[in-house]
Amino acid sequence: MKGKRNIFLIGPMGAGKTTIGKQLAQNLHLEFVDSDQEIEARTGAPIDWIFDIEGEDGFRKREKSIISELTQRQGIVLATGGGAVIESENRTFLAGRGIVVYLETSIEQQVERTRRDKRRPLLQSSEDPEATLVQLHTERDKLYREIADIVVATNENSIKSVANKIVSQIGEG
Numbered sequence: 108m109k110g111k112r113n114i115f116l117i118g119p120m121g122a123g124k125t126t127i128g129k130q131l132a133q134n135l136h137l138e139f140v141d142s143d144q145e146i147e148a149r150t151g152a153p154i155d156w157i158f159d160i161e162g163e164d165g166f167r168k169r170e171k172s173i174i175s176e177l178t179q180r181q182g183i184v185l186a187t188g189g190g191a192v193i194e195s196e197n198r199t200f201l202a203g204r205g206i207v208v209y210l211e212t213s214i215e216q217q218v219e220r221t222r223r224d225k226r227r228p229l230l231q232s233s234e235d236p237e238a239t240l241v242q243l244h245t246e247r248d249k250l251y252r253e254i255a256d257i258v259v260a261t262n263e264n265s266i267k268s269v270a271n272k273i274v275s276q277i278g279e280g
């Protein structure tokens with residue numbers, strides 16, 4: 108059934124997965140879910156605390172369990188964490204259970220959009236956030252592309268126009 112399909116947004120920090128995901132869910136009358144927010148709600152602690160106390164490994168275990176669960180739902184727009192694609196089982200679930208949309212953004216935009224945010228420990232702990240973003244892009248771009256059904260640039264476009272672009276590309280517009 109058409110209304111039951113899922114849309115999974117992937118891409119780096121600051122690509123707009125959370126922001127655009129909310130708009131897209133509204134446009135398509137689907138439920139919006141954000142894996143980072145679900146992890147925080149269930150753990151009862153913000154992401155930077157989880158990283159401090161359990162390390163990145165602990166966070167990735169929680170993320171794996173959430174992605175496995177959320178991708179079994181139907182009719183959702185899921186904004187994933189920027190590093191969700193690192194884990195091969197997450198890639199399998201995302202690719203197999205919905206339409207995967209890679210939101211692509213320049214490093215400059217990522218730097219700008221994440222500058223004021225204090226909830227991204229990989230950038231907070233870095234002396235050179237731009238270099239960290241370049242490094243992450245080098246490691247992850249191929250993983251995003253491996254599972255993406257469509258790739259959408261979010262650089263110059265407003266949130267609404269990116270959401271509209273996704274709707275027309277996935278064929279519901």
Ligand SMILES: Nc1ncnc2c1ncn2[C@@H]1O[C@H](COP(=O)(O)OP(=O)(O)OP(=O)(O)O)[C@@H](O)[C@H]1O
Nearest residue numbers: 119120121122123124125126188189220264265266
């Ligand atoms: N197309 C856009 N135009 C202008 N601002 C944007 C756009 N997309 C996102 N932003 C802004 O950039 C910031 C980061 O966006 P957002 O939190 O949605 O990114 P994200 O991909 O969910 O990142 P993360 O992986 O860290 O969760 C927000 O303040 C948001 O309002």
Ligand SMILES: O=C(O)C1=C[C@@H](O)[C@@H](O)[C@H](O)C1
Nearest residue numbers: 120143188189190226227228
């Ligand atoms: O790119 C990443 O590895 C991360 C992105 C965020 O969405 C969070 O999931 C967390 O800060 C890690």
Ligand SMILES: [Mg+2]
Nearest residue numbers: 124125143186
């Ligand atoms: Mg987000």
